[in-house]
Amino acid sequence: MLSDRVRAAFYQMSGHAPTVVASAPGRVNLIGEHVDYADGLVLPMAIERRTAIALGPATGRSRCASAQFDGVWQGTLAGEIRPIRSGSDAAPEAWINYALGPLAELRHLGVDLGEIDCAIVSDVPPGGGVSSSAALEVAMTTAALALAQRTLSGIEIARLCQRAEHRFPQTPCGIMDMTVSANARAGHALLIDCRSLELRHLPMPAGAQVVVFDSGVRHRLSDGGYASRRAAVEGAAKSLGMKALRDLSPESLPASAPVGLEAISWRRARHVVSEIARTACAAEALAKGDTARFGSLMNASHASLRDDFDVSVPEIDVIVEAACAAEGTFGARLTGGGFGGCAIALVRADLAEQVIEHVNRKFVARFGRTPNSFATGADMGARLE
Numbered sequence: 001m002l003s004d005r006v007r008a009a010f011y012q013m014s015g016h017a018p019t020v021v022a023s024a025p026g027r028v029n030l031i032g033e034h035v036d037y038a039d040g041l042v043l044p045m046a047i048e049r050r051t052a053i054a055l056g057p058a059t060g061r062s063r064c065a066s067a068q069f070d071g072v073w074q075g076t077l078a079g080e081i082r083p084i085r086s087g088s089d090a091a092p093e094a095w096i097n098y099a100l101g102p103l104a105e106l107r108h109l110g111v112d113l114g115e116i117d118c119a120i121v122s123d124v125p126p127g128g129g130v131s132s133s134a135a136l137e138v139a140m141t142t143a144a145l146a147l148a149q150r151t152l153s154g155i156e157i158a159r160l161c162q163r164a165e166h167r168f169p170q171t172p173c174g175i176m177d178m179t180v181s182a183n184a185r186a187g188h189a190l191l192i193d194c195r196s197l198e199l200r201h202l203p204m205p206a207g208a209q210v211v212v213f214d215s216g217v218r219h220r221l222s223d224g225g226y227a228s229r230r231a232a233v234e235g236a237a238k239s240l241g242m243k244a245l246r247d248l249s250p251e252s253l254p255a256s257a258p259v260g261l262e263a264i265s266w267r268r269a270r271h272v273v274s275e276i277a278r279t280a281c282a283a284e285a286l287a288k289g290d291t292a293r294f295g296s297l298m299n300a301s302h303a304s305l306r307d308d309f310d311v312s313v314p315e316i317d318v319i320v321e322a323a324c325a326a327e328g329t330f331g332a333r334l335t336g337g338g339f340g341g342c343a344i345a346l347v348r349a350d351l352a353e354q355v356i357e358h359v360n361r362k363f364v365a366r367f368g369r370t371p372n373s374f375a376t377g378a379d380m381g382a383r384l385e
């Protein structure tokens with residue numbers, strides 16, 4: 001088990017048992033893509049892949065070991081905690097920023113742990129669009145709060161982790177990933193109103209599972225594509241005279257680009273406005289147990305991400321098309337920021353293996369390799385182990 005592995009990793013590093021162990025899940029977004037930073041509605045679900053963190057006080061310098069990145073960071077947490085800048089994002093020590101960011105934000109709230117030993121073990125695939133970074137940040141915050149014997153609400157933890165991600169790895173992400181990682185309920189998807197941060201837990205359909213397919217095409221939110229989409233969406237809201245595209249209904253979006261708005265920004269806006277409406281419908285479909293309707297909304301979401309938002313890639317399109325053609329699939333789409341990463345299919349649990357085989361066949365025929373995949377139910381959010 002992950003919690004045993006992280007205890008063992010901590011013991012190996014420090015020679016004694018950790019004081020606290022916490023874990024937090026990665027996520028898939030079922031629908032509501034690229035709308036969290038437009039104050040929209042999103043409907044993610046925590047996956048059965050988690051990051052576990054063991055913490056304890058240290059006598060000398062702080063040490064942090066990551067099994068996944070095969071690295072040990074050593075340094076001091078005395079004074080201001082700053083991001084580690086190594087010139088290249090791909091540098092082995094870049095991962096430590098995801099651990100240091102939450103500690104720096106906690107320090108601003110008066111939570112000072114002194115020097116610590118820390119071990120991290122994870123089975124969330126990194127860089128693959130299932131929010132390995134949010135899992136690490138939320139697990140770190142949960143463990144650090146427990147060590148300091150302090151508490152924060154799940155929403156406060158999400159906000160803190162978002163600030164940490166903006167300031168340390170410096171990716172301009174929205175609030176979705178950390179909110180679901182901190183607040184999810186097992187067996188449920190989480191409807192998040194990204195304007196009010198009101199949460200609604202909606203039961204996942206009985207007998208259904210989500211299959212996650214990793215396209216193997218690596219994206220980094222820091223690469224610029226994500227930031228440029230975000231800028232286009234925020235720019236479109238400004239040109240249309242509103243605070244955020246959440247304020248625009250599909251009916252009130254002009255039928256073509258109005259003067260002052262480029263055609264490409266209008267298409268980006270059309271994705272956002274239609275996606276928010278689709279997510280509201282999908283939440284109602286889930287509440288009513290209408291899985292077929294939910295699936296068709298997922299398919300429509302994918303088409304909009306591919307055609308209007310331009311964040312899909314051929315590998316993801318092949319997975320989505322193949323999954324949709326397989327028996328037992330309710331719907332399929334790109335999940336997460338895009339430019340590669342993962343696709344998901346909502347499937348009948350008893351046919352999940354068949355869907356995977358079908359997708360693999362089509363993918364191998366086109367790209368000569370098999371995408372990594374796994375089936376998952378909806379897990380719970382952060383917890384102490």
Ligand code: GLA
Pocket residue numbers: 029032033034035036037173174175176177221336337338
């Ligand atoms: C990434 C970001 C999220 C969200 C999605 C797109 O996962 O971290 O905040 O914007 O992309 O929906």
